[in-house]
Amino acid sequence: MRGKPPKNFNPVLLVLSAPSGAGKTTLARKFLEKHPDFGVSVSYTTRRPRKGEVEGVHYYFTDRETFQKMIERDAFVEWAHVHDELYGTPFSEIERLHNEGKGILFDIDIQGGVNIYKAYPDRTLLVFILPPSMEELERRLRNRKTDDEKTIEKRLKNAQKEISIARDKYDYFLVNEDLDEALKELEMIITLQGEG
Template identity: 45%
Template sequence: MLTSETLSEHPEDPHGFKRRGMMFVLSSPSGAGKSTIAGKLLHANPELQVSVSYTTRPIRPGEVDGVHYHFTDLETFRQMVANHEFLEWAHVFDHRYGTPKAQVWNALEQGHDILFDIDWQGAQQLHQLAGGDVVRVFILPPSMPILRDRLIGRRTDSMDVIDARMARAANEVSHWDGYDYVLVNDDVEECFECVKTILAAERLKRSRQTGIIGFIRKLLR
């Protein structure tokens, strides 16, 4: 029987087939609109979980430990790396960020999708480790001058930091071909609709529909 609970658990599948969850990766240079699109995606898909990374960077005003990040010290982080507790980790702007392994595997087995906000290095590490469980989406700015204007307009960074972000952006864009989908964010609403469509289509992929086998067997009896 189809229920509202079934629909909430399987929003793109009216039959409510059991399926394996996925790691849905959004990457982009800083200022390209990734955070805005991720927020809109979470609002439209409240069942979508967010990967909460560990980081060695200081906590910022308004952030909550365990919600935005798990904040830790460098020595603890290094020990977690040595214990193979991360799915992926990276060194970014003098700080380290890592995705905890155990909670991700558990969520996937239960059919939950997890949203990742990570860079190309993290996306590559996830793909090498988990392959078909990973969907990688890269968001490009319309142009580099526009990206720089966006960073300046945020009024959160010094010009030295903005210059460093622009240099890093060029490096990140050069890895565009390591993604499954590449979008240009020249209109945030259109870009969001594309991302939402990708999520819906990937949820219906045959390889994730682990519960459809029983349905097929019944059809052929």
């Protein structure tokens, strides 16, 4: 589910995807702190903000009716249903970062990553972040204390599906056991890709 990319578009697109709790957002934040030549694409979502999330920084929080109108206007390069909510990457964010001369980091789900790749196949690098184990993933989800038991079980079930799908779609896989090591591996992947 996607719209059409703007003409004359050529920034580097780095897509990070992972099951909930694998540490994707933390890794993305560390990467951006170290690499100011990249900016993050802020997505729209219909879910409620979590504690500490800021409008326009972490997401643009909106209602389903507004989101649906944006779909009808082809405002999104991609959008998807994830965990019973809607998430979408607006063209306006991609254009904003492109105009700033930055590479673009996407912290999005697999569906979104695949759609970004379809829109910009020559510019997109797909990296999937894996947890060290499913047991560690469950521990991380429980320690977040943001979800009820039913939601945690759903996220664990979805994680297995996402990992299976990513094996056929993503360019690189990175195990996030230690954040500093994961960051070094991500930087190495980008360097290798740039040389290829």
